[in-house]
Amino acid sequence: MKFYLMTDLEGVAGVYKWEDEEDDSLMNYEERCRQRRWLTEEVNAAVEGLYEGGVTEVIVSDGHGAGYTIDLDYIDPRVEVISGRQRPVWLPCLDESCDATGIVGAHAKAGTPNANLCHTMNPTIRDWSFNGISMGELGLQAIIAGYYGVPFVFCSGDVWACREIEELIPGIITVPVKYGTSRLSALTCPPKKAHRRIREAAEKAMQIVAEIEPFSPECPIRFREERINPDFDEENPPEGFKVINAHVREVEADDIMQLLILMGRCNPKWKPLEFTPSWQKHK
Amino acid sequence: MKIYIVSDLEGVAGVYRWEDTEDDSAMNYEERCRQRRWLAEEVNAAARGFFDGGASEVWVLDGHGSGYTIDIGVIDPRVRIIHGRQHPGYCVGLDETCAALGSIGTHAKAQTHGANLCHTGSPAVRGHWLNGISVGETGRQAFLAGHYGVPFVFCAGDAWACQEMEELVAGCVTVPVKVGVSQLSSKTFAPAKAREMIYQGAGEAMSKIEEIAPLHLETPVIFREEYYEPIFDIEKAAAVGRIIDSHTRETEAQDMPSLLSKLYGHDPAWQPFWKEYPGGGNYQP
Numbered sequence: 001m002k003f004y005l006m007t008d009l010e011g012v013a014g015v016y017k018w019e020d021e022e023d024d025s026l027m028n029y030e031e032r033c034r035q036r037r038w039l040t041e042e043v044n045a046a047v048e049g050l051y052e053g054g055v056t057e058v059i060v061s062d063g064h065g066a067g068y069t070i071d072l073d074y075i076d077p078r079v080e081v082i083s084g085r086q087r088p089v090w091l092p093c094l095d096e097s098c099d100a101t102g103i104v105g106a107h108a109k110a111g112t113p114n115a116n117l118c119h120t121m122n123p124t125i126r127d128w129s130f131n132g133i134s135m136g137e138l139g140l141q142a143i144i145a146g147y148y149g150v151p152f153v154f155c156s157g158d159v160w161a162c163r164e165i166e167e168l169i170p171g172i173i174t175v176p177v178k179y180g181t182s183r184l185s186a187l188t189c190p191p192k193k194a195h196r197r198i199r200e201a202a203e204k205a206m207q208i209v210a211e212i213e214p215f216s217p218e219c220p221i222r223f224r225e226e227r228i229n230p231d232f233d234e235e236n237p238p239e240g241f242k243v244i245n246a247h248v249r250e251v252e253a254d255d256i257m258q259l260l261i262l263m264g265r266c267n268p269k270w271k272p273l274e275f276t277p278s279w280q281k282h283k
Numbered sequence: 284m285k286i287y288i289v290s291d292l293e294g295v296a297g298v299y300r301w302e303d304t305e306d307d308s309a310m311n312y313e314e315r316c317r318q319r320r321w322l323a324e325e326v327n328a329a330a331r332g333f334f335d336g337g338a339s340e341v342w343v344l345d346g347h348g349s350g351y352t353i354d355i356g357v358i359d360p361r362v363r364i365i366h367g368r369q370h371p372g373y374c375v376g377l378d379e380t381c382a383a384l385g386s387i388g389t390h391a392k393a394q395t396h397g398a399n400l401c402h403t404g405s406p407a408v409r410g411h412w413l414n415g416i417s418v419g420e421t422g423r424q425a426f427l428a429g430h431y432g433v434p435f436v437f438c439a440g441d442a443w444a445c446q447e448m449e450e451l452v453a454g455c456v457t458v459p460v461k462v463g464v465s466q467l468s469s470k471t472f473a474p475a476k477a478r479e480m481i482y483q484g485a486g487e488a489m490s491k492i493e494e495i496a497p498l499h500l501e502t503p504v505i506f507r508e509e510y511y512e513p514i515f516d517i518e519k520a521a522a523v524g525r526i527i528d529s530h531t532r533e534t535e536a537q538d539m540p541s542l543l544s545k546l547y548g549h550d551p552a553w554q555p556f557w558k559e560y561p562g563g564g565n566y567q568p
Contacts, residue, residue: 067299072473077475082464082471084300084399084465084468085467087464087465273397275443277449277456277458278449279491
């Protein structure tokens, strides 16, 4: 039983502001190190619960920022971690070999009132919708997983993110570890309490894997992207897209893979390397 | 039984990006210190496997960057480290007295698409060939060892590098501690898990030394190097070798040690202290 665990930073208990990669002060250095540790401990709590729930393999995608936020010295040694940037696809190694997926540290989509640190991918995006339904990163993860027949069963993070994914996937196990009160404030669980909740919820999530339907929007998919700034030129639309106005582009794609290719978020030629050392084949 | 290891940084579990020696931030300082420790711990794990498997000596060439990446403070005291830069020879101490060669923190050769941090020597190099055989840094070291009758038996690093070395050296023991996803991303085992895997693999490699043939090259050796940019002036004769075109140079030598001396301008007559004074008196390295 293989689990694909996405991670992000903004929905981790105790985090309330954007990571500042520029501020070189010791105070900020300490904060960043501490938040890396909090994220790692939340991941470990989820991994613990998943194993208790019967998982045998966990792939963790270090999804925040430059993809190097998880503290690898403290990560549960049973997992493999995908780190780094310029990835050939948004969620490498999430494919039909996985049995379920989930996320730790989830934040709500851009434009969610009162949600803490809500955004969709980057600050330029005001909203995404797929077949008319507004979604953020959680929705995209659900659709990609669904494409491979993988159910989305677990989400921890801001309560607004939990609510968002429950609306898309009834029955999913969510665990709010903080309650956004505004974009830059939240009522948070202390990290220790968050870990206990996450562990219990992750174990429970393993019990509903068979009950949750993989999330699959109707194909073709009508995709709409709204930008904060007037980024689009009606005369020169981005390849494959129709520019509705300077802030909005739309496209109809055969399926999510074709859409991700058009969005520049998927290199269709990439495949994970399958390699087993010869000495282990003979054993 | 003396085991010689060349270490590098890019193939260490947990490392996914180029070392930034300019960035003076606390965050980068922490990252570099941590990665030096990870490398040292991987060296320790391999050394423990080699010693448990019957090695009497483990020599490690600190091969990354300016040759000062292994955190000496945490290194297994049985290990001997060759570090620093401007070495008088290529892989100092690698000779017929070694029983086997291995590599730690290994990355794939340049142009390996999908491999994490792949390169050959410097980012300018498109490829290296020995008598027409494509080699990366580790492959070239394996051929140098072959000259001395020493087999290449062990490689820990990116799975792409492991695959590359298994294709070159049948039967060598490889330990993929991470799998490159792209030049700047990888799927890695936790450093703690990587050490366990390396320990197991090093023990296995010790039991394979007799079975693995040292790499053989016909002589004279022809070394071909290709660069991404046109760096050679075809109007002028090369200081070393023969300019094929503005991107390409070939160098011929009677064997691997003389090739490497030619390429790096080393004095082929140079001998390490421990060779000049056999036994070394009280100054055994």
